[in-house]
Amino acid sequence: MFQRIDLSTFQQIETAGTLIIAYGLSKAIRNEWVEPSYAEYVQNAFEAAVSCVNEEGKVMKASGPTIDPKHTPYDKPYPHAQGFFLITAY
Secondary structure (H helix, E strand, O other), rough: OOOEEOOOOOHHHHHHHHHHHHHHHHHHHOOOOOOOHHHHHHHHHHHHHOOOOOOOOEOOOOOOOOOOHHHHOOOOOOOOHHHHHHHHHH
């Protein structure tokens, strides 16, 4: 399944996603939902999500990476982490 997105440049995609992640992480860390070290995991997943978009603004993979509380690299579940992945739904 392919979805066309209306963004003029790759940089806009990166900026929008970074802002969403930054807001989500700062809120989560402030409320002690996630450890600060979780930020690296989210950043890696964000980069993978951005790589799904080609120069023409088409999403090459409909299902980008997600953060599933059952598959985090930590023992503690993160039910709020699912909200971070609005970035895959441009």
